[in-house]
Amino acid sequence: MQLRNLGRSGLQVAPLCLGGNVFGWTATEAASFAVLDALIDAGLNFVDTADVYSVWVPGHRGGESETVIGNWLHSRGRRKDLVIATKVGSQMASDRKGLSAAHIARSVEDSLRRLQTDHIDLYFSHSDDTTVPLEETLGAYQKLIDVGKIRAVGASNYTAARLAQALEVSRKSALPRYEVLQPHYNLYARAEYESELEPLCLKEQIGVITYFALASGFLTGKYRTAADAAKSARGKGIVEKFLNARGLKILAALDDVAKRHRSSPASVALAWQIARPSITAPIASATTVQQLNELVAATRLNLEKSDIEQLDAASA
DSSP states (O other): OOOEEOTTSSOEEOSSEEEOTTBTTTBOHHHHHHHHHHHHHTTOOEEEOOTTTTTTSTTOOSOHHHHHHHHHHHHHOOGGGOEEEEEEOSOSBTTBOSOOHHHHHHHHHHHHHHHTSSOEEEEEEOSOOTTSOHHHHHHHHHHHHHTTSEEEEEEESOOHHHHHHHHHHHHHHTOOOEEEEEOBOOSSSOHHIIIIIHHHHHHHTOEEEEBSTTGGGGGGTOOOSGGGGGGSTTHHHHHHHHOSHHHHHHHHHHHHHHHHHTOOHHHHHHHHHHTSTTOSEEEEEOSSHHHHHHHHHGGGOOOOHHHHHHHHHHHO
């Protein structure tokens, strides 16, 4: 697997990132272990999670995903083979959220304990926190970098204006800069990233890893009629949001390109992102080894210029 530089972070990652949001939620620990084993066997090395995964599940408190990954690391002894990204800032409890220095200092220790590691490769601000000065947040990250608890920092869900402001604060104050952006981006949701964030990331040499890369599963082709809403717990929302004239046009283009390459819509949708110069790695989740293999296939799929043009036109 040919690795890519993740912006100027010094990290090198595979062109596909495994989303860990399902670990300890829709994937049991045993299933998660099997997926992680298969990830390493396939030559991939990049996993994204967050402290808040999966606090939304009744009976969960957050940290379930990190705990599963930590148990796998302890069981397999493969820490050096994995680049781990996790996040801070989303609400874990009524008094535990945001990007204050105190909350970051407490949260990183909890994440390190759950992950059973002494360092986090990439630590994301999960979402912007305008109540805390950027200098305070970036200063907290500086202290963690200085003691080796994190290697680099990233921003998730930031607007172009706020990301640019944070970069300027880093320059002026000699503080760590956000080396990676994690935006919402896929064949269906293109405008926000491409209009302002993409030019900024290219200019500043910022790595980009995209979430909802398969539009919550819509781009796999699983949801094609209203009746398909019953296929999953989130199916109703997916059908209501994506199953329209534009969504069907995108699926038709994915089907066409997939047929030519003897591939699948999911692999093609990810390969379309992997081929985009500004993107380091799309993020996609898998609850089974079979699903993971379909994702991995995207890293081996070389789309033709005409394929990309067809997908661009269908999703414009």
